[in-house]
Amino acid sequence: MFIESKSRSVVKAISWRLFATTTTIIIVFIFFCRLDLAIAAGIFESISKILIYFVHERAWTKIKFGKKRIEPFVIWFTGVPLSGKTTIADLVYKNMSKYSFPLERIDSKDIREVIPEIGYTRPDRVRHLKRIEHLIKTLQKNSISVVSSFISPYVESRQSLRKNTDNYIEVYVKASDETLRARDSKGVYAKAERGEIVNFTGVSDVYEEPLDPEIIIDTDIMSVEEAADVIIKYIRKNVLKGVIGL
Template sequence: MYKDTNKRSIAKGVSWRFFATTTTIIIVYVFFGRLDLAIAAGLLETVAKIGLYWAHERAWFKIKWGRKKIEPFNIWFTGLPLSGKTTIADAVYKELEKLDIPIERIDSKDIRDIAPNIGFSREDRNRHMHRIGHLIKTLQNNSVSTVASFVSPYRESRKAIRDMVKNNVVVYVKADIETCKVRDYKGVYKKAISGELKNFSGVNDVYEEPQHAEIIINTDNTSVEEATIIIVKYIKKNYVK
């Protein structure tokens, strides 16, 4: 991604003004045959247009009509491991990117790769969710929306997120645990069942279903494409009008 620097923007403005003024001078000279008149007209046009452009922009800056303010939102995907959270969240993020709004993607795996020493006890997870809430809040303070996907198995941590951030949309990605086991390409459910993995949500630790989720997606009978349409439609209706 490239962004014009101030110097580049100034250079573009000056070059455009030069070509525009030169064009005016040539046109006046062609019609009247007087170079002095052509140069005077070109200079007068330059000064006049700079002043008029400034006044025009100042006037529109004060006019609120037609402005669209997009409040930053957070889509919080929660559900059992391998319920489909990350896959759907990735698809939703790609669709929302097309709306040309500031938005970031936050996934539990990426965060744990950065901070691998985060534990899986209830206390550790709640503390971890609190940190994520602060991260999202900071992004929202800079007008950046977020798409976050975390197992987040405890109601108290999800409530903490809702209390910390604005416009929090909980998407409960629901799936039968047997379905999740079938999708277990990493073998984590087998390790949890055998006791090799501790504090594994849905096996040897609880997953407390959301009671007030804005959207519920049952991936046993809903495709990624269908889920994406449902969620994006909700966001467009409520936040990106």
């Protein structure tokens, strides 16, 4: 798949203008047999149409008819470790980045690399997600939508996000214990069960299942591509409905 680059669009616009001007010159010359008149007509046509187009575009920027504001939203992926939320969120972000509105990607791993002193106790996690909530609110104030993936194990944190952010869309990504352990190439679940990792969600710390998520993704039966497609279709239907080009 190819997309139109800005440089290609500029070259196409210039080539079209040259072609149109040349056509005008030829037509005028055919009718009047005067090259000077034909060239003058071509130059006048080019300048006048550029000015008219500029005025036309400036006028339409002030006309609200047909405009649809895209309200910033947040897609919040939640689920136990290795459920697949980060992989799906990455693909959703990649596919939606093609659309013409600002979109950011936030993942727990990236944030913890920036703020490594964050702990894993319940108070630590709740406080951490309040920071993320504030970050998302700041992005949304600047009309930026967000794709986020965090374990976010507690209902209270997710309810706070739902209450305090705009257009909150909760995606619960789940998988069976067998699937989780099959994906566990680093053996973190086994380490947690042996007590080598404390406060590990799903083993030594609770994961409170979402009460009423907008979307439930079961990665036992759904591929990453299928899951991303379901989520994007939901966004287009419920958030971006009526937006041309999406």
